[in-house]
Amino acid sequence: MTTNLDQHRGFHAGLEALDTCAKQMQSDPSTYDGEKVRAIIEQFGSLFVRHIHDEIPTLENSKLKAIFTDEDFHRIWNAMINWIIKTNPKLTGLPWVYGCLCYLPGG
DSSP: OHHHHHHHHHHHHHHHHHHHHHHHHHHOGGGOOHHHHHHHHHHHHHHHHHHHHHHHHHTOHHHHHHHOOHHHHHHHHHHHHHHHHHHSOTTTTHHHHHHHHTTSTTO
């Protein structure tokens, strides 16, 4: 996990900058600047993509089961779903959440 955490530290500032930029453009669409968005993404994009690929083995099922019990997994899963439902826009985000949940066992 050390590598994964180091990678997170490496691209976190870039994601924060992108989030700030997106919020500004969302509140005032006239400030949209595609070149600025591209420049921000290019600053951290390659590290982020490398991280996504590198993180897959870390999240392998047998490794997660060695760390978490089924109860832990369900508690964490439910907390995540509740957060998503609480924080997503009702008309644009939640339909995706509910659509994905129906494919889960018991969903």
